[in-house]
Amino acid sequence: SPVGHGFTTKNKNNGLAYYVLDKGPVRMIVLDTVNINGYADGSLDSPQFKWLQAVVNASADKLVVIFSHHTSDTMSNPLIVAGGDTNLRVTGPKVVNYLKTKPQVIAWVNGHTHRNQIWAHPAPAGGFWEINTASHIDFPQQARLIEIADNADGTLSIFTTILDHAAE
DSSP states (O other): OOGGGGOOHHHHHHTOOOEEEEETTEEEEEOOOOOTTSSSSOOEEHHHHHHHHHHHHTOTTSEEEEEOSSOSTTOOOOOOOTTSOOSOEEOHHHHHHHHTTOTTEEEEEEOSSOOOEEEEEOOTTOOEEEEEOOOTTSSSOEEEEEEEEEOSSSOEEEEEEEEETTOO
16 A cells, blocks of 8 residues: 555656655655666666655655665665666765765665664764665565654654564
């Protein structure tokens, strides 16, 4: 939910696989980190990075959670090939440095490495948590439930519970 999971007719017509979905006070920004020029690691094309900046800048009244396939560390593929996408590619460090300047960004959820791990990206403005999750094809098959709690004291807590299919 919603129908199309956030993809719109505009996404389909323009071939864009990134979008925004709002749920109450939380704005979820879904990125397309696949580099269509090849290789396993990802990056963003320049138009998508400009779009990300515009959406985050317009989200000061929201809690922003970013979603992508690749982790910030595996967004290391700047490859441009003749006959492919010729836009300059934006790699993970540039995305992280931008996001760290925006206190409304609280988390970046991703996969690609098939590991369950969490690390902090601290910044004077607060920084954000990067939450990496394993795949459902891995064993043991696990999913991650992410909850954001308002602590009613000007702080938030992010709870990440791993759900194991074999659990009672």
